[in-house]
Amino acid sequence: MTTWLPRGLVFAVGMVVLRLVQGSLINANPTNAGSISFTLCGLFAIGALIWGLIDGMADARANEDPDRRRDLAMRWLLAGLVAGVLSGLATFIISLFYKAVYVDGLGPELIVFPAFTCLLIFIPAMFAVSVGRWLVDRKRPPKPRMRMPGSPRDDVFAAARAEDPNEKYATVGRTEMNWRQDAREAVRDEHDVVQKAKWELNRDD
Template identity: 35%
Template sequence: MTSWLLRGVVMSIVQIAARFILGAFIISSPLSKTPATWVTIAIVIVVAIVWGGIDGIRDAKAHSDPDDYEDLTVRWLKAGLLAGFVSCLVSYIVGTAGWLNGIGQASFPIEIIAGTSFVALLVFVPAFFGVSMGRIIIRREQRKAEEAAEAQTTQLPVAS
């Protein structure tokens, strides 16, 4: 399974679970929709940041030169688009079939176009932020190690 497909499927499951939980919460407590919405969005964002950070750390450790880094931008963009499309399609089907009425009330074109776009950005932007932070952390460690090695070589006593 390609890396973007795995990320897209897992993020679809996370997004679908978040929407199901949000839908059930809205049905049971309609006046608390806003806090529940923010919590579910935050969960999706945190998962994307953490996984993106892990990708960034792995990539920075594998390539010492930033010019050799893998293109994680396209990987996470594809994953976000897949997650958006699958989660919106499943949520629309479940919501209109009457299994969970609070999950989606938009028409099919709106759900697919606007929902997919929103979820794609909800996955892509935090994941890319995580990738960047992971790379920065590893690059900082690599620079400190280089400076320490350089300082050791310059402090060696000169034999006469």
């Protein structure tokens, strides 16, 4: 079973219960409707905080490398959408038989209310995931940066240049050119010496 489905089902049931309790409390005390709704939503968000914290800590323990950790954002986004749609549909069906539940209609219950429920789950859960990962990571000793034996510390391109065959061929070519130049200069000097010796012999004659 996918990891987001059980979370979505649990929070869908929780939201249905919340709305049933909300309707009963508001009918009994209509002057405090705002406080009742705010308190119940806060309790619902606390559930997402706790579960998100558990997920974040478990993921950080299972994967020390942050780049290899799971995409918990998508997990909780799908869970929130499932919880919103299912709870909205279930509440609308219940309202057909139990009039104490506040329902705006099938359209808002399947569009507007799921968006609100998704945010009420997703935002606290992702905040708790970040906190959970941080709580685990801060207890780990810092790992030293791994380097290959004998590798240069400053010049990151030195290894590539050392193994570049073009650089090797260029070095051999420059050496051969220098040797040819030295040979030509040596022959030219020898020729000048011979010509000078011939000139002096001819002058003595």
